Amino acid sequence: MRPRIGLIPGDPSGIGPELCARLLADEAAATADILLIGDHHVFELGQRQAGIEHPMIKVNAVDGDWDRAQRYALHAMETIAPDEVRVAESTEASGRSTLRVLDQALEFVQAGIIDAIVFAPFNKTSMHMAGIGHSDELHYMAEKLGVTGYVSELNTLDGMWTSRVTSHIALKDVAATIDGERIEEATHLIDRVLRQAGYERPRIAVAALNPHAGDGGNFGREEIDIIEPAVRKLAETQMAVEGPLPSDTVFLRVTRGELDAVVTMYHDQGQIALKLLGFDRGVTVQGGLPVPVTTPAHGTAFDIAGRGEADLGATRAAFALACSMVADRERDAVA
Template identity: 40%
Template sequence: MTHHDNNPDTKPVGITLGDAAGIGPEIIIRLLAEGPAWPVVVYGDHGVLERTIKALDLADRLFINSYHRVDDIAWPLAKGAIAVVNRHSPLPDTVQPGVLNAHAGRAAYEYVCHATDDALAGKLRAVVTAPLNKAAMQLGGINYPGHTEILADRTGTAHFAMMLANQELRVILVTIHIPLVDVSPSLTIDKELQTIRLAYQACRHAGVTAPRVAVAGLNPHAGEHGKFGHEESDIIEPAIALARSEGINVSGPWPGDTIFMRARRGEFDIVVAQYHDQGLIPVKYLGVDEGVNVTVGLPFIRTSVDHGTAFDIAGKGIADAGSLKAAFNMALAMSGATPD
């Protein structure tokens, strides 16, 4: 791993710890033990990461260097060194793997905020996030439904969307963390159009020169000409027409029960799904190990694992770092990094 502090093109990737009681610390250490292809700074707790290194029997290969600011890091690091930035207070020893903890919930939020601020200041190439636990955050006094909303709020981003991607599918969501009963009332022509634009933008970032965007209908059979609902004719179709007038190659609305199969066969580069489970079930069914969560529309690249904190296996040394590795590699690709 090489890094030169006088070269802005080799800014580090920031990885946030997530909830310290979940599998975030383990999958981060497993990733870094492989020797990532780009410099990394972890936003998290020194003690938690040090204990994780010992628990995984990696103390002979890895050690922690702590910093208050990313500017304080002298690159390149010594072999086996992990740069950790923490502007939050150290976590107490009461944080235990697999147990909800208010301190861990609050700290997870703070790590995301600090990485976001540094990315906005141009100090990071991208941000990769390990999983949060919403219940723990709420115990810590933070009430957000997930990473996406924290990042959008912190950056003042009005138009954003959540995209899940793996080797076979890219799916972007019109609505994210809201009750199913609220999906239809929240759909608007503008929201559909903005999501189609973000889908196009995400594909361009991923290296697709002429993206083919497909939009899923909300209702069975995409409404079937009004028999099963009018959202398609009143909202989705007008948005598609507007996007086409802007030069975007977009089609639909297509029935939700076949659109993902068609995308896997190569007909489309990305699917616009109307709500959370419509879009995420097909991606996660293909396996969470290689799935990546991307927040599209932010002023910097942000990727994440597509799984949760997995409290049931936290601290047992069996967590798979595959999704984090995929998220890290996608962050490099989307940010145009060229590893040595």
């Protein structure tokens, strides 16, 4: 059966609405049944920005009448007035709209109405203005879905994957936050997600924290005292893992096809590498949630919002990955 993907526009002030319009016009959209979730006028705004016109069939997915639609349908909401949408601006109204639409998508995935969620870029400033109550959307979603275990954003680009031991925290707090348990959890998570994505035995590297992997303790002891013992413990489980490897060279091995994934110690350690290699194709996976949730790895791009210049590449990749993860989950369930 075709995957049922919930597509939400992200922050209405950014490039998300335009990306949704472009995705519906792309051949990739034909691979799934798509439920648009959000304000009708926001999706119309995106169509005007993209210069693309789509007829939208409105349904009430709560009542189960989505089957009336062909290819895609719209579950229309009223979360923000048209005159409250301030293109290229962070606002509390946009943040409230983002969270309300996300809440509805999460309810639909819990009810089995959709199989996965793809969201266009969120704006963290707007969401914090609206009172998200968490450091980021992943931990917000985890609470809404009742997840109490380890969660972390994963990033992927052209078959290369990263996970993070720490994420949205100040760089000065990274070293004190890293411990063996977090390294093990981050590694197990990316191993599990890659297996769900079709990798039989993912090859994983754990990055060092300090320059030259600490240089034998001259530049810090985190590699000796924390990272290496954690990697050794993981290897004893027959996982294909090695490290700690210097972070300034580990991605060279990934690009040569010697590794599938890197467990990084902090946010930018992996993000800089992947965004440099392919900013227009990178995808973020909300790792640790019970259902596939993906998004383009770039942001709301206020500098080009409303100009009709948004590149679909990363959103197309996020959509394709969500569809693939749904298919892999269904195959595993049958097996």
